[in-house]
Amino acid sequence: METRNRIVRGVAAALGVAGALVLSTGRTDAGSATANLSVSATVSVNCTISTAALAFGSYDPVVTHAASPLDGTGTVTIACTKGSTETIGLGLGANATGSQRRLNDGGTNYLNYELYQDSGHATVWGNSGAGLLSPAAAPSKAARNFSVYGRVASNQDVPAGSYTDTVVATVNF
Numbered sequence: 001m002e003t004r005n006r007i008v009r010g011v012a013a014a015l016g017v018a019g020a021l022v023l024s025t026g027r028t029d030a031g032s033a034t035a036n037l038s039v040s041a042t043v044s045v046n047c048t049i050s051t052a053a054l055a056f057g058s059y060d061p062v063v064t065h066a067a068s069p070l071d072g073t074g075t076v077t078i079a080c081t082k083g084s085t086e087t088i089g090l091g092l093g094a095n096a097t098g099s100q101r102r103l104n105d106g107g108t109n110y111l112n113y114e115l116y117q118d119s120g121h122a123t124v125w126g127n128s129g130a131g132l133l134s135p136a137a138a139p140s141k142a143a144r145n146f147s148v149y150g151r152v153a154s155n156q157d158v159p160a161g162s163y164t165d166t167v168v169a170t171v172n173f
Helices: 002-024
Strands: 047-052 070-080 087-090 101-104 110-116 144-152 169-172
Touching: 047 169, 070 087, 070 169
Parallel strands: none
Antiparallel strands: 047 070, 070 144, 087 169, 101 110, 110 144
């Protein structure tokens, strides 16, 4: 019996050592692999444009504006992608004849005017060539305002009334 007990103890000891070895060693057949995931995006050039009206106010053809023009100021606002370069154009308006911009009283009467890029009224603001305003590249996406300097010519013989026009502002990018 003692032999049998020794054998049982020996087997139990052997199993204990084998169990400890299994628990202490990890799997030797595990592995890993890697790959790079490419990530990209495209930033598009885009702009928005809006305007604030140019309201000349009252034109007095008899006294005040018989010899002096009537000036007014409006605004074109653009917001564009940072670093983009754009041009801003102003059309001739709905009542133009040739290259002459005109306000209309809703009938057959017209009041001539012009739009300029500068307060000195030297550069006419148009819709092509030298008439396009070319601001510096957009420093950020923040909105930028550009003044539109308007002038109604002096000494026009027109009847009393309310004169209007609609000019299309365009940003090219």
